[in-house]
Amino acid sequence: MSTNLSPVQVATAGRKPMISREDIIAAALKLVGPHRSVSSLSLREVAREAGIAPNSFYRQFRDMDELAVALIDLAGQSLRQIIGEARQRSRTDLSVVRGSIEAFMAQLRADDRLLHILLREGTVGSDAFKQAVDRQLVYFEDELRLDLIRLAEANHTGLFEPALTSKAITRLVFTMGATAMDLPDDKYAEMTEQVVTMVRMIVTGTQVLGESTKSVR
Amino acid sequence: MSTNLSPVQVATAGRKPMISREDIIAAALKLVGPHRSVSSLSLREVAREAGIAPNSFYRQFRDMDELAVALIDLAGQSLRQIIGEARQRSRTDLSVVRGSIEAFMAQLRADDRLLHILLREGTVGSDAFKQAVDRQLVYFEDELRLDLIRLAEANHTGLFEPALTSKAITRLVFTMGATAMDLPDDKYAEMTEQVVTMVRMIVTGTQVLGESTKSVR
DNA sequence: TGTACATCAGTGAACGCGCGTTCACTGATGTAC
DNA sequence: TGTACATCAGTGAACGCGCGTTCACTGATGTAC
Numbered sequence: 253m254s255t256n257l258s259p260v261q262v263a264t265a266g267r268k269p270m271i272s273r274e275d276i277i278a279a280a281l282k283l284v285g286p287h288r289s290v291s292s293l294s295l296r297e298v299a300r301e302a303g304i305a306p307n308s309f310y311r312q313f314r315d316m317d318e319l320a321v322a323l324i325d326l327a328g329q330s331l332r333q334i335i336g337e338a339r340q341r342s343r344t345d346l347s348v349v350r351g352s353i354e355a356f357m358a359q360l361r362a363d364d365r366l367l368h369i370l371l372r373e374g375t376v377g378s379d380a381f382k383q384a385v386d387r388q389l390v391y392f393e394d395e396l397r398l399d400l401i402r403l404a405e406a407n408h409t410g411l412f413e414p415a416l417t418s419k420a421i422t423r424l425v426f427t428m429g430a431t432a433m434d435l436p437d438d439k440y441a442e443m444t445e446q447v448v449t450m451v452r453m454i455v456t457g458t459q460v461l462g463e464s465t466k467s468v469r
Numbered sequence: 470m471s472t473n474l475s476p477v478q479v480a481t482a483g484r485k486p487m488i489s490r491e492d493i494i495a496a497a498l499k500l501v502g503p504h505r506s507v508s509s510l511s512l513r514e515v516a517r518e519a520g521i522a523p524n525s526f527y528r529q530f531r532d533m534d535e536l537a538v539a540l541i542d543l544a545g546q547s548l549r550q551i552i553g554e555a556r557q558r559s560r561t562d563l564s565v566v567r568g569s570i571e572a573f574m575a576q577l578r579a580d581d582r583l584l585h586i587l588l589r590e591g592t593v594g595s596d597a598f599k600q601a602v603d604r605q606l607v608y609f610e611d612e613l614r615l616d617l618i619r620l621a622e623a624n625h626t627g628l629f630e631p632a633l634t635s636k637a638i639t640r641l642v643f644t645m646g647a648t649a650m651d652l653p654d655d656k657y658a659e660m661t662e663q664v665v666t667m668v669r670m671i672v673t674g675t676q677v678l679g680e681s682t683k684s685v686r
Numbered sequence: 687t688g689t690a691c692a693t694c695a696g697t698g699a700a701c702g703c704g705c706g707t708t709c710a711c712t713g714a715t716g717t718a719c
Numbered sequence: 720t721g722t723a724c725a726t727c728a729g730t731g732a733a734c735g736c737g738c739g740t741t742c743a744c745t746g747a748t749g750t751a752c
Binding site for chain 2: 287289291292371372373374375376379382386412413416417419420423424426427428430431434446449450452453454455456457458460461
């Protein structure tokens, strides 16, 4: 274990690296896509794409697993920012649902490689791999939960089990996204409507079930 | 392409096979599990487990992809039978939801290898692979849709977009199942409750949204 | 500024391995007479 | 029943390949004086 876990080199002495983690990440992203998963990439393949010797890879990452986790974390950050922006645009009404899902699907359609990774790699790969994906999912669930609570308060509706609701929505949207990834462009609009309707079902159900209690916890 | 797609040999002449497709499938099932996916199995590995020469594999399957599709189809059949039995036990009320999900989770907990495959392999692997999983999912959605319609008629409730509802439920349950697979045994009861609640949200939402129309189409 | 030295990022060559696939074969089983 | 022959399920050996990882190295950059 190195004591320097930061991507910024301490640089007490010696030469600066010419190959950065970012170069390798960029190379990996060039290789993945709707028909290619991170877990199927080989170290040599990534090195080849990055234009470096295979063993130079080890200067930046311990192994492919560490690269994969880095990719997943990046993907999570990127998507949360996109959804966060969509949320800002419409805060207090139900259109936040539609807005967020539309932003999500648009990003998917734009062939966002990072997003492909996040949607698809959750079920295969090493434990470290799966945990990284799960961690990102939990971030989404947390943010969505707070949103749901805010929404319920603003509309004076009940809210049943906000944590479970946000988990159901997150997981459902991600699965549907993984399916949508392989679809031709002209199916995206239809798919978006389907997902919006599905999420409305959950939100409506949650409000109704919460009506008796009117509790937000 | 062979004209004989049936697993039963025509046997017009010559020796009967001593190695069956079933032997190879059994060997593959011994190798998969919560921490091992079909897409990571090698032909030689399966042959080794089956106790046959690597090239004998080709007498039964064109390649690993064909084996994987066979496994997925088997998994779908097996699970549909299990859920079908659960459905028989309680036909006309909402307990069909709980019953089916409990049967599903119990099977998962019993370490059903076939089920692991079906839950996990949908997002990676070849196109043939993904299509096979999708085909099984659609079977489930169809059966569930008919159930939902029957349920709505029996209870005289409305039903909004039954096809979309069954799709949402199926996909959500499968994703949650894939997550549950990696959990320790003592979390299964809690997980089951969570999934039941999530599905109730969808069903409730569907009924409320359908109330205005009272249509079952 | 100039010189001697230390550091270490990146490399080229090589390793042993397991892989999918092929080939020519062998010998048990079934068929024809 | 007995014999000659055809079929073809299963095999052992070999192939070339890409893989992850190692090793000893080189030479540009930074530091000390």
